[in-house]
Structures are given as C-alpha cells and as structure tokens.
Amino acid sequence: MEQFLAVAVAHFLALLIPGVDFFLIARTATTSGRRNAVGICVGIACANGILVAAAFSGLSLIRTPMVLHVVQAAGGVFLVWIGIAFLRAETGVERADGSRTGRTTWTRNLGLGLVSGLLNPKNVLFYVSLAAALAGASPAALTLYGAWMVTIVLVWDLFVAVALGSPRALGRLSRVLPWTAKAAGGFLVLLGLGMILTLTTGPMR
Template identity: 75%
Template sequence: MEQFLAVAVAHFLALLIPGVDFFLIARTTLTSGWRSASGVCVGIACANGVFVAAAFCGLAAITSPAVLQVVQGVGGGFLVVMGVTFLRARVDVGVASPARLARTTWTRNLGLGLASGLLNPKNALFYVSLAAVLTGAGPAVLTLYGVWMVAVVLAWDLFVAVALGSERARTRLARVLPWLTKVAGAVLVLLGIGMIVTLVAAAR
C-alpha cells in the first residue's frame, strides 16, 4: 500500500505540472468546447497507455538513444508546427459554429492528443523510471498500476477540459484568451526549437 501511494502521488504531481498537453487541452476547450476537447484527452490517455505498457513490459527500445533521438526530433518539429498554428490562430470564445465543428472534429482532436503524448520523450522516461521502482511486482499488479495511471490521466485531463469549458471560465478568459494563445504558441515554438537544437548539438 505504501508503494502504491508513493507511485500514485508521484504520478499525480507530474500531471499537475502544465505542459504541452495542458496547452492543447486548454485551447481546444476554450475555442471549441469541452466535448470537442475530450477527444484530445482520450488521445493523451491512449499515448500514456502505450508508454505504460511498453515500460512495464520491459521494452528497452523505448529508452534506446536512437529511438529517443527520433522521438525528440519529430516531437520538436511537432511542437514548432503546433506553436506556429497557435500564433497564427484567430481566437474567440463562444459557442462553436457548425462550420467550426466540422473543421475541428472529435477524431481529429483524438489524433492531436495521441501525437502530443507519443512525441513527448519525457513521457517515456517518466514511465520507465516508475517501472524501475516496480521491478519486483508481478504482471497482475503491474496491470493494476497501468490501468490506474491511464485512468487518472484521462480523469484529470477531462476535469481540466470541463472546468475550463464552463460558461463562467469561458467568460472570464474571453479577453485574455488571445494573449494566452500567443504565449502558449511562443512557448511551444521555443520548446520545439530547444529540443531540435539539443539533438543537433548532441549529434556533433
């Protein structure tokens, strides 16, 4: 029980730190509503599930230098593209029109969430670190841990989407959303460039 509490607390505290996933959920929620953003949440949870399964099954390939370099390079490019999209976006808060919903489908958001989660090398390293703590656990226990972690990721992300999607939150953030979007876009671009520069420097 003590081990479970320690792992659960460490995992949840990591979720509280705003990152790429948070920016993606927040922007999708505020522009298209929490129902549309739930696709992003499910995609992120699925990506976490992939890393959990790989780490707990002992797939060392996910932490090999070559794989991490590929993920870092592709992930950096993904962040730059996403950041530029944020910077160029026209942002307004309100009820999404049918045309907007057609362009921003649940399935598309699912793909964005999946890509955001899979292309973040920190996720792989985090779950591998947790798996190292659980080396003595059996398959049944590891399965319970994995289901718990994925469920918590999904529940937290949905909570964020629903909280930001409330009428009160959307009204309060209506004036600052354009600035928040630009700041988030700039942060994503900087993070992406930083990942690519670090990768290039390490390759020399």
C-alpha cells in the same frame, strides 16, 4: 500499499506540471468547446496507455538512446508545429449550447491527442524511469499501476477541459484568451526548438 501510494503520488505530481498536453487541452477547450477537448483527452489517455504497456512489458526498444533521440526530435517538431498553430489561430465563437465554432472535429482531436501523448518526451522518460524503479513488481501490480495512471490522466485532463471550456470560464477569460494563446504558442515553439537544438549540439550515443 506503500509502493502503490508512492507511484500514485509521483505520477500525479508529474501530471500537475504543465506541458504540451495541458496547453493542447486548454487551447482546444477555449476555442472549440468542451466536446472537442474531450477528444484530445481520450487520445492523450490512449497514448499514455500505450507507453505504460510498452514500458512495463519490458520492451527495451523504447529505452534505447537512439529511440529516445528520435522521440525527442519528433516531439520537438511537433511542438513547433503546435506552437505555430496557436500563434496563427483565431478564437472561436461560442454557440448557445456552449460549444465553439471551427473546423475541428472530435475524431481529429482524438488523433491529435494521441500523437501529442506519444511524442511527449516527458511521458516517455517518466514511464521508462518508473518501469526501471518497479522492476521487481509482479505483473498484477504493474497492471494495477498502469490502469490507475491511465485513469487518472483521463480524469485530470477531462477536469481541465470542462473547467476551461465552461461558459463561465470563457466569459472570464474572453479578454485574455488571444494573448494567452499567443504566449502559449511562443512558449511551445521555443521549447520545441530547444529540444531540436539539444540533439544537434549534444553528443549522440
């Protein structure tokens, strides 16, 4: 029980740290509505499930430095791409039903959330580190931990999507949404470039 509480608290605290997944959900909820943001949330949860299963099953491939470098490079490129999309995008127009206009679709957002979760170095490093710390846990315990973490990721992301995509929240944020999107886009571009530059300037092992 104590081990479960430690895992649950560590995972939730890591979840509270804003990252690319959070910005992606927030941006989608405020520009395309809650329904489309749910697709992002489901995709991110599926990605977390894949990473948890890979880390907890003892898959050594994702623990090798070369694979981690590849994930970091791909994640950096993805962050730059998402950041540029944020900088170029315009806010949508809210419909009467609370959804937002735009060309985005639920299925497309599902795939986008999946890619975001898989290429997020924070997710990869966290689950790999956690798997190493839980090396002595039983398969049943690892299954319980994994199911719990994926569920919490989905519930938290859905909360963010619903909270930021509600008409009341959109009304309050309408004036600052364009500037917030630009700021988030610039932050993601700088973060992605920093990840890429770290690989090019640091030693390869």
